[in-house]
Amino acid sequence: MFVYGLAASMLFAWVFQNHIIYNCGGPRLFERRRLPPSAYNLPTPQTLHNGTITAFERSGSDTFIYYYHGNGRRAHDDYWFLGQLYAVCNCSIYAIEYPQCLEPATLFGHSAQSLIAWQAQLLSAMLQPRKKHYLMGASLGTAFAILPYPYTWVDISSKISGVILENPLTRIAAVISPRYEAYIQKILFNPLWNNLDIMMYFRTITPVLFLTSERDEIVPPSMSTTLYNAWNDAAKKTHVVLSGSLHGHASSHPDYLPAVVRFLEST
Numbered sequence: 001m002f003v004y005g006l007a008a009s010m011l012f013a014w015v016f017q018n019h020i021i022y023n024c025g026g027p028r029l030f031e032r033r034r035l036p037p038s039a040y041n042l043p044t045p046q047t048l049h050n051g052t053i054t055a056f057e058r059s060g061s062d063t064f065i066y067y068y069h070g071n072g073r074r075a076h077d078d079y080w081f082l083g084q085l086y087a088v089c090n091c092s093i094y095a096i097e098y099p100q101c102l103e104p105a106t107l108f109g110h111s112a113q114s115l116i117a118w119q120a121q122l123l124s125a126m127l128q129p130r131k132k133h134y135l136m137g138a139s140l141g142t143a144f145a146i147l148p149y150p151y152t153w154v155d156i157s158s159k160i161s162g163v164i165l166e167n168p169l170t171r172i173a174a175v176i177s178p179r180y181e182a183y184i185q186k187i188l189f190n191p192l193w194n195n196l197d198i199m200m201y202f203r204t205i206t207p208v209l210f211l212t213s214e215r216d217e218i219v220p221p222s223m224s225t226t227l228y229n230a231w232n233d234a235a236k237k238t239h240v241v242l243s244g245s246l247h248g249h250a251s252s253h254p255d256y257l258p259a260v261v262r263f264l265e266s267t
Helices: 002-020 027-032 075-088 112-126 141-146 148-159 172-176 178-188 195-201 222-230 247-252 256-266
Strands: 046-048 053-056 063-068 092-096 132-138 160-166 208-213 237-242
Touching (some): 063 141, 075 092, 112 148, 208 222, 208 256, 222 237, 247 256
Parallel strands (some): 063 092
């Protein structure tokens, strides 16, 4: 019985990786990406860190947002959202392209050590003293937003002003098969896609904002509540539920950007 369950889970994992998440933004996402950043009132982008960062810088701003997109989406797919964020926040935005985001290696093939080293190198190069730095992740990108803490927190946690997590998952295996998640997580997936374990043992008191789509059809909204409870209680924690919103459309909800602005202004 377990063998059949595991086989079915592996098949669903492939579908999850290659079809469901790739299309979660809906048709508009794939129409938007054909337009240049200027179509969304974004400044001319700069390419940084060996091409892994698309930087939209605002002269004179002391606030920086490092944005990790969801799986199946590249930085240029998010120009619409980044344009909305740039318009309401007095900040520079760095859209970070984690390695091979569209390939199965993102979930299965990368070693934990290589991803940790890449993230540590990236943040060490980007963080500046006396500035406000926010890590922001959507869906699978939330794993990268909190990745530095358990592995490099001594170096960077004091420099991070806050973390913003949109539709985070506890463990990717739990999305695919809650009944067999422990086995699937260990056998199939990169150990980094495990936000719950990361949150449960790091000690940082960094403020956090959770943004949860009420009708999320991919990541159960209850996962945000679980992660909210796992975050250090000594930290400032905020949880905003976006009524009626689906997984890939959180950023277009009318409560999304106001919640982000309030969080930035209060931290």
